[in-house]
Amino acid sequence: MRAMEDRFWWPLDLSAAQETAMEDFRCELVASGARLDHAAASAADDALCQAMASHLEGILERDSLPHLGHVVNGWGDAKSGGRRVLDAMELFVQRDGAGRPFILQCDPEGEFHPWQSLAYSVMAGVAPGRRIPPGDLTLEGLAANCRSIQTKEGRELGHLLYALPQLPAALRDPRPFSMDGELLDLAGLVERGIEAHYFGSFMVCRKFHLTEGLCAVAALVPQMAAHRDEAQGFLDGQLDMLLVLGLVLREARAVIEGKQDRTALLGFREALALGEEFENHCYYAGHLFELAALCAALGYRVEPAHWSAMAFIAGELNELIPGLLPASVFDECFLHFGHYRRGLTLLLEIDRAGPAALGPAQLSRFTVDFDALPRRDWRSSRRDLPGAGVYRLAPAQGSTRPGFAAAVGEYARLAPAGLSARGKGHHFRRMSPPSWPRSVHYELLDYGGEMGAEIHLESEDARSLASDVQALVPRVRASFPGRRVEWDGGWSKGRGRLRVLFEAATPPEEVAAGMRRLMDATLSNLDQRAGALLLSQRGDGLGS
Secondary structure, eight states: OOOGGGOSOOOOOOOHHHHHHHHHHHHHHHHHTOOOOHHHHHHHHHHHHHHHHHHHHHHHTTOOHHHHHHHHHHHOSOEETTEEGGGGGGGGOEEOTTOOEEOOBSSTTSBSSTTHHHHHHHHTTOOTTOEETTTTEEHHHHHHTOOEEOOOOGGGGHHHHHHGGGOHHHHHOOOOEEETTEEEOHHHHHHHHHHHHHHSOSTTGGGHHHHHHHHHHHHHOGGGGGGHHHHHHHHHHHHHHHHHHHHHHHHHHHHHTTSSOSHHHHHHHHHHTOOSBHHHHHHHHHHHHHHHHHHHHTTOOOOHHHHHHHHHHHHHHHHHHHHHGGGSOHHHHHHHHHHHHHHHHHHHHHHHHOGGGOOHHHHTTTOOBTTTOOOOOOOOOOSSOTTBTTBBOOOOOOOOOHHHHHHHHHHHHHOOTTOOOBOOOSSEEEEOOTTSOTTEEEEEEEOSSEEEEEEEEOSTGGGGGHHHHHTTHHHHHHHSTTSEEEEETTHHHHTOEEEEEEETTSOHHHHHHHHHHHHHHHHHHHHHHHHHHHHHHHTTOOOO
């Protein structure tokens, strides 16, 4: 049995009995030589593609780059409606004073996690030179300018460290990165990442992506090769968690079949902080499959027990997915299922040709052409869902309040050309002329007790418009006698917003008409300045 003190890095606190069970399971897996069931994997893969086909349009309409990035993670640079999913990335691109394109990091107007969509694009086999229309902007050209990371947390660096070595133009760029104002070169970023791997919290995807990033940078950047053994040590500890996850699924099956009580199952779930939600089991498995496959392709060691554990875990989950997926709130949990599909398809590629063959062509093979996908009814009428009582499905996280939904519907009838509502959020919709920066927009916002018709400034460049918007307050008040009209200077890190507030019981048509009235009172005053801001961001051209 492997002694706990022999591990380079290990994040779990198991009891002695659990450690023994894990090591026994390791021996069983090596002896069994479990292999991936391709037929079951293909059936699960098809179910996940059918589910996304039904929800893709609505997910993309949410107007969220993290959501777009997770579509790419799970289904590739997919084709739908004659366009590729990554074409929509241009909506989130901003320009600095020199006209260089970038995406805000750790910001609602861009990525919440630095470089997330860039990393998922690389993992999907998207070429570094992939053009983002309508200009001649490329993926690697965009990445070269995403150097301001608005956080001090090293645990956030996994996506960046994974993608950067695989985007040549970004890697060659000599400019330093800024982590919340502190300038760091690549070596400094790696040091931050290693420190966070030892001492940081698990808030960002259990450090799976951080391990991935450290492994990639140590394997692909010669100056970082000294960290390779350390990266292998982190990887070994992460992949041992496959054994614990496998025990969770084995114990769950035993409980379902009535062979034993829940004691062991609950203990292993508690060790992984996993809970009962089926989606979380897929999320955990998918991340670990991705990690193992991508690092094996970089030349790292993955033990036979870990490959067998992945085959065992996939077998258990693939049996459950076709029955449970239709009952899930898929459009809220597609991130979980997307990570699982990406991990599963990577295992299929490795099973066919080995990890050394996992190049861009193999990485991109999982990409879905939804225009050509034969559609079938993937929703089940079964009431005896598999795993009932042992797994539960995640509940819906929220719903649009009927009064707000009605106001949005009324606004759709009144919307001026070019100012239709964007997004599918439960509590907000944005409207912005195409000649304005994305971060300057009108917004309908539901507070529950009130609704707002508002003008938002949500980037550092947009801060320059604050005085212009604030100066419109008297004009807007005159257009809304009896309504509360205010300038909120604390909004979006002090950039500001103008708000017209309506009680929740206000008739929807009055709220919608109020938004139209706000536009009529302010659009002509802001159009020239906001348009000039967009042009200044773009500089003299759209090149990479």
